[in-house]
Amino acid sequence: MTRLGVVVNPTADRGRADRVGARVHARLRERGVEVVELSGATFADSLARARAAVAGEHGDLDGLVVVGGDGMVHLGVNAVAGTSTPLGIVAAGSGNDFARALGLPVRDPDGAVATILRTLELGGRTVDAARVRALEGGHVEGGTERWFCGVLSAGLDAAVNARANGMRRPRGRAKYAVAALAELRRFVPFGYRVTSDGTVWESPGTLVAVANGPAIGGGIRIAPDARVDDGLLDVVLAGPLSRAAAARVFPLTYAGRHVAHPAVTVAPATVVRVEATSDGAQPPPAFADGEAVGTLPLEVRVEPGALRVLS
Secondary structure, three states: OOOOEEEEEEOOOOOHHHHHHHHHHHHHHHHHOEEOOOOOOOOOHHHHHHHHHHHHHHHOEEEEEEEEEEEHHHHHHHHHHOOOOOEEEEEEEOOHHHHHOOOOOEHHHHHHHHHHHHHHHHHEEEEEEEEEEEEOOOOEEOOOEEEEEEEOOOOOOHHHHHHOOOOOOOOOHHHHHHHHHHOOOOOOOEEEEEEEEEEEEEEEEEEEEOOOOEEEOOOOOOOOOOEEEOOOOEEEEEEOOOOHHHHHHHHHHHHHHHHHOOOOOEEEOOOOEEEEEOOEOOOOOOOOEEEEEEEEEEEEEEEEEEEEEEE
């Protein structure tokens, strides 16, 4: 009998994921799957339960399924990356950027379950993940390192993410737009030293993103050409912009058109170090997959093929 661990985020999309989770449980059991419920009261509790299950505490699992948005995908990646356990995604959040990058069903739990069970028989798909660790003076939430699958943000994009996470309304991309307007009102360029495979960029800056996938914030294409299976990270940097210029450039990220701006560069890398300097304001804490991951200085390293997804 197929055994799948399931983790549901009851707060995703204002509680909708909890209802979707009940539907997912029912559909899996209808298909003869043994469901191992791993949801905890908090992110940390759920992650600990998922990691223990993947390590064999409940016997062998055939896969781990997460129900929610990109935050739940982030949890799942931190439970299974670097292991042989595949990750199934039922996209039921407000963003769902990684699910879209994989071409998975979004807000379609029955379709997602069908995809999970069909691809489980075929072995799934291998994609890249990225590993974040703190350098001296930095800090990583929840331990010495974290995995992510989408985008790490460490500039104005991270400040917007932090503000949006604290807002209950509006929903989806509109939330990021409102948060961006609020952050732009007080924006001054941050001070950075970014080292990408040995190449150093040191400047006041506006955007710093290290991308394994193309999008953040429910479809904002911060790294439009990033691919999840090319063994590379796309490093997106925007130099110092005035508030007025930043207000003109930031909306272009929704369609990925910011990369044509002369202040923006995009380059591939495998190892990226992001440090703060005194040549600008203190950068905000970094976010990855929409979740707070730590404070600079940080190192990001791509791990090709570290994640197996049911896609």
